[in-house]
Amino acid sequence: MSEKLQTIVDQLPQAVTEEGLRRLLVKVRKLYDLDNAIYYALSLGGDRAAEEFGAMTYSPDWHARYEEAGYRYTDPTVVAMQSGFAPVEWRHLDWSGQANRRLLAEAAEFGVGNHGYSIPLHGPMGQFAMFNVSKSCTEREWALLIQEISQELLILAHSIHTHSMSSLNIETRLPSKTLSPRERDVLTLISQGVRRAQIAEKLQISENTLRVYLESARNKLGAVNTFHAVAKGVKAGIIRV
Amino acid sequence: MIRFVYGSDLPAFPRLADSMFRDRAAQFRDRRAWDLRIDENGWETDEYDRINPLYCIYELPDGTHGGSGRLAPTTAGCMINDHFSDILGGTIESPLIWESTRFVVSPRISGGMQAARRISTALMLAGIEVGLRYGLTHYIGCYDPPMRRIWRNAGWPAEDIGARGTGRDQIIVGVWEISEQVRQNILDRAPEGLRLGAIPPIVPHAAIPALARAA
Numbered sequence: 001m002s003e004k005l006q007t008i009v010d011q012l013p014q015a016v017t018e019e020g021l022r023r024l025l026v027k028v029r030k031l032y033d034l035d036n037a038i039y040y041a042l043s044l045g046g047d048r049a050a051e052e053f054g055a056m057t058y059s060p061d062w063h064a065r066y067e068e069a070g071y072r073y074t075d076p077t078v079v080a081m082q083s084g085f086a087p088v089e090w091r092h093l094d095w096s097g098q099a100n101r102r103l104l105a106e107a108a109e110f111g112v113g114n115h116g117y118s119i120p121l122h123g124p125m126g127q128f129a130m131f132n133v134s135k136s137c138t139e140r141e142w143a144l145l146i147q148e149i150s151q152e153l154l155i156l157a158h159s160i161h162t163h164s165m166s167s168l169n170i171e172t173r174l175p176s177k178t179l180s181p182r183e184r185d186v187l188t189l190i191s192q193g194v195r196r197a198q199i200a201e202k203l204q205i206s207e208n209t210l211r212v213y214l215e216s217a218r219n220k221l222g223a224v225n226t227f228h229a230v231a232k233g234v235k236a237g238i239i240r241v
Numbered sequence: 242m243i244r245f246v247y248g249s250d251l252p253a254f255p256r257l258a259d260s261m262f263r264d265r266a267a268q269f270r271d272r273r274a275w276d277l278r279i280d281e282n283g284w285e286t287d288e289y290d291r292i293n294p295l296y297c298i299y300e301l302p303d304g305t306h307g308g309s310g311r312l313a314p315t316t317a318g319c320m321i322n323d324h325f326s327d328i329l330g331g332t333i334e335s336p337l338i339w340e341s342t343r344f345v346v347s348p349r350i351s352g353g354m355q356a357a358r359r360i361s362t363a364l365m366l367a368g369i370e371v372g373l374r375y376g377l378t379h380y381i382g383c384y385d386p387p388m389r390r391i392w393r394n395a396g397w398p399a400e401d402i403g404a405r406g407t408g409r410d411q412i413i414v415g416v417w418e419i420s421e422q423v424r425q426n427i428l429d430r431a432p433e434g435l436r437l438g439a440i441p442p443i444v445p446h447a448a449i450p451a452l453a454r455a456a
Contacts (some may be wrong), residue, residue, distance in 0.1 A: 076448050079448045086375065093444065180332065182331055206401075208379060211378065212338060212402075213333075
């Protein structure tokens with residue numbers, strides 16, 4: 001996983017307010033060569049369903065216009081995020097109809113970007129958030145960029161969501177804080193410098209099974225890669241070197 | 242053709258949904274004798290069909306179900322974490338790992354083994370395509386011993402993590418790697434006459450453009 005992701009995730013603990021999150025998104029925009037990035041929780045779920053939390057790199061004028069026009073109720077990206085869990089390309093959505101065409105035209109005026117990618121984030125108590133990135137470029141450039149960064153965006157979206165929900169004390173299905181015994185075993189062996197093939201052999205699992213345990217451990221520790229997961233695991237006292 | 246349909250959008254595809262859940266009953270209960278609940282419509286469904294999974298469906302020319310797999314994120318409720326954490330030694334949770342269950346080819350199709358292989362291969366290639374598109378690393382799921390051969394022959398072997406039970410009643414939990422290499426392996430072994438067509442984007446029904454919806 002890239003240094004860009006590491007830079008951003010390292011900065012997450014400081015992003016506890018909307019302004020802090022906005023500064024983080026500005027960094028996301030810069031590092032990944034995007035025009036805009038937004039994380040927005042439209043509902044915190046449960047008895048805080050009416051509360052929202054989020055930040056964006058759009059101009060405040062565009063945000064104001066978007067809310068004034070009530071676009072959030074018809075915006076195809078919001079509609080698409082409401083009921084699925086797979087990321088969505090804006091160009092695959094239904095932009096027909098007068099309101100949607102006006103939304104597109106005005107978004108272009110405010111420099112939102114003509115291509116976008118949205119990642120839905122859902123929690124068990126009805127929590128609903130989305131992470132969007134967008135850019136003005138050709139379709140070819142966009143396809144290449146997304147192909148290159150889609151995995152990092154998925155990790156980033158979930159990291160920001162998990163961090164935001166936990167700093168708001170929201171009861172949600174956060175990744176288990178504790179690693180399973182198996183995950184602890186594989187991380188410990190990695191930290192001792194044992195090669196993956198040897199670990200797989202020792203534990204009598206396939207290398208892909210090993211990679212699945214490492215990936216799950218990475219996610220639970222909020223790390224960006226295996227190396228980072230080991231460092232976080234050691235620091236938290238979960239694994240002993 | 243391949244169609245991606247979320248559980249909440251199934252009412253928009255009544256013929257497809259009805260034939261899919263009936264085919265699952267015929268395949269998993271009648272043929273393989275899994276201990277499953279069949280409802281009054283003759284549908285095999287479980288609790289995971291009710292929490293909005295994503296179905297990857299091979300639709301036959303007559304609009305009925307030719308085969309399918311059921312996908313769900315491991316970061317929300319899913320079968321392997323709810324029921325097989327003893328085998329996994331805990332839970333597997335990552336936005337880069339999706340669960341895949343109820344992989345099935347319709348027992349109704351004509352054309353014998355070759356036709357069945359074309360459908361299962363198409364479903365696997367669609368699964369790989371989705372994984373590569375989003376940057377997923379693996380699928381994880383459970384299956385019984387006879388299913389292993391289908392994936393192995395197609396060039397996408399499931400790698401067992403562990404199993405519960407013995408003989409006919411054995412249930413295995415395993416993983417599938419998602420990579421360009423795996424896609425190539427499947428293509429190299431693809432049966433003749435496989436016409437995959439474009440693998441569509443995954444979009445909830447309410448946000449699909451009318452043109453694509455009609456296709």
